[in-house]
Amino acid sequence: MTALPGRPKGDSDTRARLIHAARCLFVAQPYTKVSTRLLASHAGTNAAMIRYYFVDKAGLFESMIKETFGPLLEQMRQILSQPGELKIAELFTRYYQVMGPHPDLPKLMLRSMLDPQSTENRLVARVFAEFMQGAIQLIGQSLQQPQHLQQGVDAQLARLSLIGLAVFPFIAPPQTLRSQGIELSPEFLTRLAQHNQRLVSQGIFKTASPES
Amino acid sequence: MTALPGRPKGDSDTRARLIHAARCLFVAQPYTKVSTRLLASHAGTNAAMIRYYFVDKAGLFESMIKETFGPLLEQMRQILSQPGELKIAELFTRYYQVMGPHPDLPKLMLRSMLDPQSTENRLVARVFAEFMQGAIQLIGQSLQQPQHLQQGVDAQLARLSLIGLAVFPFIAPPQTLRSQGIELSPEFLTRLAQHNQRLVSQGIFKTASPES
DNA sequence: TGATTAATTAATCGTCTGATGAATATGCTA
DNA sequence: TAGCATATTCATCAGACGATTAATTAATCA
Numbered sequence: 001m002t003a004l005p006g007r008p009k010g011d012s013d014t015r016a017r018l019i020h021a022a023r024c025l026f027v028a029q030p031y032t033k034v035s036t037r038l039l040a041s042h043a044g045t046n047a048a049m050i051r052y053y054f055v056d057k058a059g060l061f062e063s064m065i066k067e068t069f070g071p072l073l074e075q076m077r078q079i080l081s082q083p084g085e086l087k088i089a090e091l092f093t094r095y096y097q098v099m100g101p102h103p104d105l106p107k108l109m110l111r112s113m114l115d116p117q118s119t120e121n122r123l124v125a126r127v128f129a130e131f132m133q134g135a136i137q138l139i140g141q142s143l144q145q146p147q148h149l150q151q152g153v154d155a156q157l158a159r160l161s162l163i164g165l166a167v168f169p170f171i172a173p174p175q176t177l178r179s180q181g182i183e184l185s186p187e188f189l190t191r192l193a194q195h196n197q198r199l200v201s202q203g204i205f206k207t208a209s210p211e212s
Numbered sequence: 213m214t215a216l217p218g219r220p221k222g223d224s225d226t227r228a229r230l231i232h233a234a235r236c237l238f239v240a241q242p243y244t245k246v247s248t249r250l251l252a253s254h255a256g257t258n259a260a261m262i263r264y265y266f267v268d269k270a271g272l273f274e275s276m277i278k279e280t281f282g283p284l285l286e287q288m289r290q291i292l293s294q295p296g297e298l299k300i301a302e303l304f305t306r307y308y309q310v311m312g313p314h315p316d317l318p319k320l321m322l323r324s325m326l327d328p329q330s331t332e333n334r335l336v337a338r339v340f341a342e343f344m345q346g347a348i349q350l351i352g353q354s355l356q357q358p359q360h361l362q363q364g365v366d367a368q369l370a371r372l373s374l375i376g377l378a379v380f381p382f383i384a385p386p387q388t389l390r391s392q393g394i395e396l397s398p399e400f401l402t403r404l405a406q407h408n409q410r411l412v413s414q415g416i417f418k419t420a421s422p423e424s
Numbered sequence: 425t426g427a428t429t430a431a432t433t434a435a436t437c438g439t440c441t442g443a444t445g446a447a448t449a450t451g452c453t454a
Numbered sequence: 455t456a457g458c459a460t461a462t463t464c465a466t467c468a469g470a471c472g473a474t475t476a477a478t479t480a481a482t483c484a
Contacts, residue, residue, distance in 0.1 A: 003432075003433075004432085004433075004478075004479075005431095005432060005433035005434065005477065005478040005479070006431075006432060006433075006477085006478040006479025006480065007430060007431040007432055007478085007479050007480035007481070008431070008432065008479080008480075009479095009480065009481090010480095012430090012431065012432090014431080014432085028327070028329070029327055029329070029330075030242035030243075030244060030245075030326075030327055031242075032242060032244040032245050032471095033242075033244050033327070033330070035470075035471060035472080036471075036472060036473085037470090037471080037472095045432080045433095046432065046433055046434080047471095047472085047473090048432080048433075048434085048473090048474080048475090049431085049432070049433095050472095050473095051472095051473070051474075052430095052431070052432080056472090056473090057471095057472065057473090107326060110322065110326060110383070111326060113383070113384070113388075114242075114319060114322060114323060114326075115240070115241055115242060115245070116387065117240070117241070118241075118245070132388075150414075152410075153407070153410070154403070154407060156392055156393060156394065157403065157404060157407040158407075159392060160380070160381060160384075160392070160394065160404075161377060161407070161408070161411055163380065163384070164376045164377050164379075164380030164381065164384075165373060165376050165377065167376075167380065168372070168375065168376030168379065168380055169372060169376065171322070171325070171383075172325070172372075172375070172376075173325040173328065175328070176344070177372075180368055180371060180372065181368060182368065182372065191366070191369065192369060192372075195365070195366060195369040195370075195373070196373070198364075198365070198415065199373055199411070199412070199415040200411070200415065201415075202362075202414060202415040203410065203411040203412065203413075203414040203415025214463080215462075215463070216448080216449075216462085216463070217447065217448045217449070217461095217462060217463035217464065218447085218448040218449025218450065218461075218462060218463075219448085219449050219450035219451070219460060219461040219462055220449080220450075220461070220462065221449095221450065221451090222450095224460090224461065224462090226461080226462085244441095247440080247441060247442080248441075248442060248443085249440090249441080249442090257462080257463095258462070258463055258464080259442085259443090260443090260444080260445095260462080260463075260464080261461085261462070261463095262442090262443095263442095263443070263444075264460095264461070264462080268442085268443085269441095269442065269443090
């Protein structure tokens with residue numbers, strides 16, 4: 001059953017399988033609870049292969065983060081490079097379009113938030129910095145002009161509200177969501193975008209009343 | 213410098229110091245990263261005292277959770293036992309009054325959400341169950357009567373929004389908050405309660421228009 | 425074909441961790 | 455004051471973990 005030592009025939013996908021295992025396990029458990037042996041056995045290989053491909057456990061983690069978030073950052077850059085002001089309605093829709101296919105990412109972010117001292121999470125924070133900056137910039141586009149806010153609304157608090165509304169559904173425990181009959185399907189995210197847009201547009205922003 | 217073996221003179225507060233160390237460390241780092249030796253040295257004592265007072269590392273964690281959340285659950289019970297319907301404005305105010313003095317608790321909840329398999333977090337989930345049920349019940353009081361909602365607003369999504377708005381400020385990384393000039397002071401929480409109340413009352417709920 | 429490089433397993437090393445037992449000194453009570 | 459319960463340090467054990475090396479086999483290329 002166990003393969004013999006030595007290079008196996010054919011092409012190797014061991015590296016990819018390690019990355020995949022890392023993505024699954026590091027999302028589900030804290031860094032220290034994921035042992036190299038567990039990673040290896042999940043990938044159907046030997047723990048020494050981590051050294052071979054990534055030098056370190058930390059190296060595997062780093063590669064996983066970069067290869068996972070690279071495409072996402074690219075999407076963010078494209079959205080930011082598009083000229084013109086982003087309307088608050090589009091903001092939520094875009095956000096859920098981008099994040100929908102990656103429901104695990106907020107969890108990784110959250111882990112890095114909860115344990116900011118550890119070196120592996122400082123990496124996550126660095127990789128995410130651009131993403132977060134982009135998000136805040138997008139939100140700022142809609143919020144930093146006071147004329148868009150209802151009278152008496154604090155822009156700072158409004159920003160906090162937007163982030164909370166956007167992020168929470170992804171970090172809430174699936175059990176809690178399920179007990180509310182919620183499943184993070186594309187259809188649900190569409191409804192959620194509409195709901196959030198309605199919530200903030202009627203609660204925070206001036207309603208663009210047809211007769212001025 | 214190092215004390216000799218044997219019972220020291222005077223009363224002992226070692227147990228309390230261990231609980232305190234546990235609260236600090238388990239909030240700041242994941243369970244596995246907090247070693248018994250670290251806990252002990254933080255409490256200025258020996259790791260064997262954990263066995264003496266709490267049997268286990270897990271036992272220390274459990275006692276810390278129970279002694280920390282016990283008073284909070286009591287407050288929640290009192291609020292729930294008060295007759296009459298809770299208005300949405302009071303809901304946020306009450307919530308921040310209760311949570312304000314315990315800014316660490318949401319982080320512990322979050323950790324348990326992110327690693328629901330581990331035994332120590334199943335405990336947290338169990339201890340928190342009543343608290344969460346209470347919160348959901350309070351929110352439900354305000355939401356389950358459809359006549360309180362604006363036309364076309366989904367009660368399910370509205371509940372999710374309320375939870376997200378209420379919880380996020382506590383779980384957001386202090387660094388992120390600080391970069392926005394936010395500090396979780398009592399004054400800020402008061403402003404936040406007013407802000408959230410305004411957000412949902414004008415965005416989700418019917419505005420009690422003076423002329424009907 | 426022979427030599428070099430690539431990919432893998434197996435065995436092992438030192439370190440840290442949680443747990444435990446033994447020894448020791450104080451406090452309390454009869 | 456004798457004796458038992460209380461509270462503490464210290465030494466140590468077994469297990470897991472990350473890391474590393476040696477051995478082994480396949481692919482590549484001269």
